[in-house]
Amino acid sequence: MEYINLLMDVVIVIMSLWVLEMLVGYGGIIGGALRTIGIGTVIIGVGQLVETIMSHWFGVNVITTEFVHRLLLITGFIFIVWGYRSLMMKK
DSSP states (O other), X not given: OHHHXXXXXXXXXXXXXXXXXXXXXXXXXXXXXXXXXXXXXXXXXXXXXXHHIIIIISOOOHHHHHHHHHHXXXXXXXXXXXXXXXXXXXX
8 A cells, every 4th residue: 555655646746747847938927926836736745755755665753754744735835825925916
């Protein structure tokens, strides 16, 4: 089962990188905001992958693993909110 979780986490990271790749070419304020949102999705994807790797492959204790996972998720959501805020300020 841990290999399935790892595979799904890798798929999440690849999809979040795909989001960034799709935003290449957008410029200006909107492009910057969309890239910020894309970076947030990558950070969230990496957070999922790091949690799986830390707990299943390196045997890091649950408390540390969950702390790092949540810290990455919060950081990712900050980027997403920052990106949306930039879009809203465009009005």
